């Protein structure tokens with residue numbers, strides 16, 4: 035497995051997306067090869083022993099590593115910058131779970147933003163406490179709350195920014211400083227911003243997690259996740275957890291995501307441009323009581339969002355007047371945009387968080403997060419903007 039470019043993983047972003055991590059077999063294939071194998075063989079018993087001892091380099095078993103997966107890991111690590119090392123997982127949730135499990139033990143304490151994807155909240159609020167890990171939930175946008183929540187046993191800060199579904203923004207630099215002063219590690223879920231729009235390591239994060247299911251595949255095909263952190267933590271804490279518990283990504287899935295990465299910046303650029311236009315339409319429509327989009331002047335944290343992100347992103351949150359009835363009228367009036375709970379896709383997708391993604395939260399907890407009965411999360415795709423504007427306008431008109 036070789037690559038002719040000695041600076042392959044130090045190229046600029048758009049080159050990394052297409053070529054980062056690529057290694058060719060002796061056949062010199064153009065596209066990255068899929069090594070659909072669960073195991074590897076050795077020429078002799080001595081070689082097997084030497085490989086297991088780590089004296090000779092080489093793959094051992096699919097649960098640990100695979101050449102197709104290595105290509106994706108290197109592409110993602112190079113793209114993220116900061117000299118980190120990447121590991122893959124079978125889904126975004128497998129990645130979040132592994133990053134947390136590799137960072138805490140019984141008796142430790144986690145501080146996390148309240149506005150998290152509901153499965154992330156389940157791990158922090160329900161699962162980890164069963165194993166003796168305490169938590170405090172804070173308002174992600176209130177830096178003082180993060181500082182006030184620190185305890186002597188705080189080991190992890192976990193944040194998602196912009197947060198799902200309300201697009202609340204957390205000051206990554208400020209909370210990373212608080213975490214570091216407390217001897218804790220900041221794990222950042224960077225899904226909404228994508229690896230292109232926000233660079234968490236530059237802002238002080240220690241570990242970055244992704245659901246690659248979202249923008250990186252971005253074409254609705256596979257579930258996939260990734261964790262990127264410093265080499266010492268990855269090899270000493272994360273690798274043993276992954277190897278022994280086995281949330282491994284299939285090499286086929288790794289290949290699909292490698293192909294998705296090639297078009298990531300083309301898709302994300304178009305999605306952001308389309309989202310900004312749609313946010314303006316929704317913001318001026320009488321059926322919407324408010325719209326949240328990070329680069330709009332009426333986003334309460336526009337300045338912070340734009341200091342952390344290169345563009346406003348691909349997701350819009352807005353409230354349809356008339357509560358759930360108004361929101362459902364809007365959703366049922368859409369002809370192009372699909373009703374779906376996924377996001378980051380080439381196809382525009384609309385979600386009613388209160389009855390789907392955030393259904394498991396008590397109503398009071400939903401309202402505290404801003405998940406009102408009329409709230410819609412719109413993940414904007416790459417369709418023609420005029421078709422999207424017509425579709426969303428007609429659905430809003432119908433909700434009046």
Ligand SMILES: Cc1ncc(COP(=O)(O)O)c(C=O)c1O
Nearest residue numbers: 125126127151198225245247258
């Ligand atoms: C912010 C965020 N993190 C994590 C996940 C989990 O990813 P996956 O569905 O790939 O497990 C999702 C969505 O599902 C998400 O929106």
